[in-house]
Amino acid sequence: MFHRTLAGLCVVLGMLILMPESGRGAPLPIWDKVVTKGASRFKVLPQFNDEAVLDKETGLVWERSPSASTSNWANALNTCTGSIIGTRRGWRVPTISELMSLSDPSADNPSLTAGHPFQNVSIDDNYWSSTTDPGDASRALRERFGVGGGGVILGLKTDLARHWCVRGPGGEYGTP
Numbered sequence: 001m002f003h004r005t006l007a008g009l010c011v012v013l014g015m016l017i018l019m020p021e022s023g024r025g026a027p028l029p030i031w032d033k034v035v036t037k038g039a040s041r042f043k044v045l046p047q048f049n050d051e052a053v054l055d056k057e058t059g060l061v062w063e064r065s066p067s068a069s070t071s072n073w074a075n076a077l078n079t080c081t082g083s084i085i086g087t088r089r090g091w092r093v094p095t096i097s098e099l100m101s102l103s104d105p106s107a108d109n110p111s112l113t114a115g116h117p118f119q120n121v122s123i124d125d126n127y128w129s130s131t132t133d134p135g136d137a138s139r140a141l142r143e144r145f146g147v148g149g150g151g152v153i154l155g156l157k158t159d160l161a162r163h164w165c166v167r168g169p170g171g172e173y174g175t176p
Contacts, residue, residue, distance in 0.1 A: 048086025066164035073157035080165040091165040096129035096141040103150040111150035
């Protein structure tokens with residue numbers, strides 16, 4: 001009887017893990033999803049005054065037009081945290097993994113999925129991530145969306161780079 005009860009419990013737990021929604025009705029992320037075309041992967045959100053874009057692959061909401069100004073890492077964190085984009089608060093600087101999820105290694109100038117709806121993406125500047133170098137707290141990772149499918153760059157937090165705000169779960173800030 002113990003084995004039958006345990007087997008039944010495993011089936012129930014397996015169903016809960018595979019269910020697309022949590023018990024509170026919020027969708028769980030599906031990390032094996034691949035949406036290859038920009039027009040079907042990204043959706044400009046009218047409820048955000050068309051100032052934000054939903055990435056259907058990751059479930060994150062991105063600022064449609066990242067800032068053209070540059071700042072150091074701490075100012076980028078503060079700017080995103082204080083931003084109101086599409087009449088909404090709750091923005092942050094993305095982790096390096098989140099930022100890299102926008103990059104298409106087969107694309108150039110910018111290295112974003114073809115058909116993406118983003119505006120004002122620089123191919124010459126780097127974008128801050130919230131990810132601190134684990135070996136040196138004075139450095140953070142950045143992403144470049146230029147030639148060669150983009151790339152990750154490690155730089156001092158006092159350097160100047162652009163920021164691209166994101167909204168959604170995850171992404172804790174590293175050591176300031």
